[in-house]
Amino acid sequence: MYTFQDYYHNHVKLSFKDNPFTDKPGHVLILCRYKGQWLFTKHPRRGIEFPGGKVEAGELPREAAVREVFEETGGTLSSLSYIGQYKVEGRHETIEKSIYYGTIAGLEKQKHYHETEGPVLFKQLPKKLKEDSRFSFHMRDEVVEMSIQHIKALFTI
Incomplete structure (x- = not known):
C-alpha cells in the first residue's frame, strides 16, 4: 500500500492488490497502448x-473501462487487465477508482468524443510529466507513475 498527497493535497492510497478498498468502485482509469504508443485523450x-x-x-x-476508452478515444480494446485501485479522500467526498491496463486493437474516428477532444498518442511519456x-x-501524482x-x-511494453 502506498500513501501520498495528490495535486490538490488530498490524501491518496494506492494498492496493486485485488479490490483493496471496494469491489464496487465509482470510477475507472485505463492506461492504454496502441501500436507501441500510449493512448490518451484530451479533456x-x-x-x-x-x-x-x-x-x-x-x-x-x-464494462465502464471498455465504454470509457471507446467514448473518449474511439479505441476498441483487444485486452484489458486489472492493475490496482486507489482511493482519494477529499475534503467533500471519497473516490475509489480501479486501474486497468489495456491494449487497443483499433481506433475508430468519432463525430463526438464524449466530453473530450479525442485520442492523443505518445511514443514515450515526457520525462518531466508532472511539470508538463x-x-x-490527474497525471501529476504518483498514481500514474507507479501504475x-x-x-x-x-x-512487455
Missing part, C-alpha cells in the same frame, strides 16, 4: 490524460 479543460470516468448504474467496472502543462492534474512502473513489471 478540454484539464488537458491530456488517460481515459477514464464514472461507473454507471448497473455497470461493472470492467499540456497534461491534466506505469507496475505495468512495465507485468507486461
Whole structure:
C-alpha cells in the first residue's frame, strides 16, 4: 500500500492488490497502448490524460473501462487487465477508482468524443510529466507513475 498527497493535497492510497478498498468502485482509469504508443485523450479543460470516468448504474467496472476508452478515444480494446485501485479522500467526498491496463486493437474516428477532444498518442511519456502543462492534474501524482512502473513489471511494453 502506498500513501501520498495528490495535486490538490488530498490524501491518496494506492494498492496493486485485488479490490483493496471496494469491489464496487465509482470510477475507472485505463492506461492504454496502441501500436507501441500510449493512448490518451484530451479533456478540454484539464488537458491530456488517460481515459477514464464514472461507473454507471448497473455497470461493472470492467464494462465502464471498455465504454470509457471507446467514448473518449474511439479505441476498441483487444485486452484489458486489472492493475490496482486507489482511493482519494477529499475534503467533500471519497473516490475509489480501479486501474486497468489495456491494449487497443483499433481506433475508430468519432463525430463526438464524449466530453473530450479525442485520442492523443505518445511514443514515450515526457520525462518531466508532472511539470508538463499540456497534461491534466490527474497525471501529476504518483498514481500514474507507479501504475506505469507496475505495468512495465507485468507486461512487455
